[in-house]
Amino acid sequence: MGKNSIKTYSTETFRHKFMKPEQELDTILKSDYGKFFIVRVEEMIQLIKLPVPPTRATTHSLIYLTEGEAIMTIGSETFTMYKDECLFVPAGQIFSFSNADVNKGYLCNFHNDFFVGKFGKKDLLKDFEFLTVWGNCHVALDSRTSYYVGHLLQRILEDYAANGLKHTNIIQPYFIAALCEIARVYQPLSSNKKDQSVKIANKFKELLFSKIKTIHLVNEYASLLNITPNHLNKVVKRITGKSPAKWINEILVMEAKVLLYQTDIPIREVAAEIGIFDQSYFSRLFKKYEGVTPLQFRKMIEIS
Template sequence: MQPEQKLDTILKSDFGKFFIVEVEKLIRLIKLPVPPIRSTTHTLIYLTDGEAVMTIGSETYKIFKNECLVVPAGQVYSFSNVDENHGYLCNFHNDIIIGKFGKNELLKDFEFLRVWGNPRISLDKQTSKFVRRLLKRILLDYSENGLMNLDIIQSYFIALLCELNRVYKPVSVSTQTNAVGITNRFRELLVDRIKTSHRVTDYASELNITPNHLNKAVRKITGKSPTKWIDEAIVLEAKVLLYQSSLSISEIATEVGLLDASYFSRLFKKQEGITPLAFRKMIETS
């Protein structure tokens, strides 16, 4: 039996909107490694034991017992390790939050659901106890009824996010709030515009600031220049296409907005240490 067929036994028909599974069961059913893919919904992993390693964007994160990792919708992620762990994995659309008991404004309260938020959330003992109970309750109802009792799942799930939000710590504790705001907006724009906008001036214009102002703000908060962020985003997008499509290398270069395939290959190798073609072969043989 193929992994996809086995997954059908734990995922309900409306899994594109929401699903929750035990991590240890899911890991046994999927083929590793998982090359870079773009998340179209939010993913939340909470560990009750063990550890997990995942690359989100251009950074690699490791979490342990009583910690969460969140992959916001629109972000690129991958993982390769067969980690020994236990816990829960939730995949959810915004509709689960803004349905009967929530409003659009509620999404703004959860910074960890933004592409610039901190993906790692460490929980204290008491919060872990609450979170574990909520996840266990949600899993029970989902396993038995899918989303038939959506009101129940939504109310528990919003409570879960609020518990996580209470212990969430932002990536930057800088008092330079203007620089933080500029950097966050820049990173959100990257997700939407990376296939068409590759110049710092494009993003500075969109943000109504000078390129120099953008450069200083992003460097101050992240330690990397806007150009470095742009190059990394181009390569991330290319890695997704190398895995998910059969496009040629030159076609992928065009797809990410680079008409010069040679330049694209040089940029990719500079970032990854191997050519796009070698990366694709590595995926195919893994």
């Protein structure tokens, strides 16, 4: 395959491959299907094994509902979405959900490389803040925008189900148009995107996702941002509602949950993998945020 060649499959082939037996969702998303696919939400829920424990997204996902509701945890926050709303899971983010909610809509999974081609380029991603780990991943659409997005996704699904990505020159611009429609009504987490404090808070969250396994101290993040720890504390608490220390601890616990689910390595190695070398401290930290010890959490996963 060429450098920008993306392998995919029709909806029917996708359903046949994964319907029996049920698959772990991360198995699907890390396969070739993770390059690009679109499927109806009501069909996707039949393909996966529930509950879906904390799982790291390796590509971007978009969920758009036309009926019903859905509950999903993205990062450390739990969202409930309804008709005419979108949820994005940016690449690198951790997500989970447990219920087979009654709903209809579309789920699209896509790699950054999908934007590279005749009608797109990676620079286009800068226009889509909802695809960043610090952006607002929950977007409510007005009726007009929802109408356009629904029709665009339906058009993509029809061509994709029949031809895969044979007609990329049709699918890519339609998909870019759908994201542009969503971006038009997107509301950032802060009303003033140019505010220096917002930039600091966003950069802090971005650093967390790249440095969390090696840097756990607020003063070290402050140093990377060339500001004082006190200033970082004030800014992050004002913009996000949580202190930098709480952000650090929550993401450490999320990273641990992914390892507890996806591996069978001993608890002490899970702790070491995220940069904590005192197992008793790790267990206390984990129980503080999850209400159970790491060992109890792992047993709960095995039972489910």
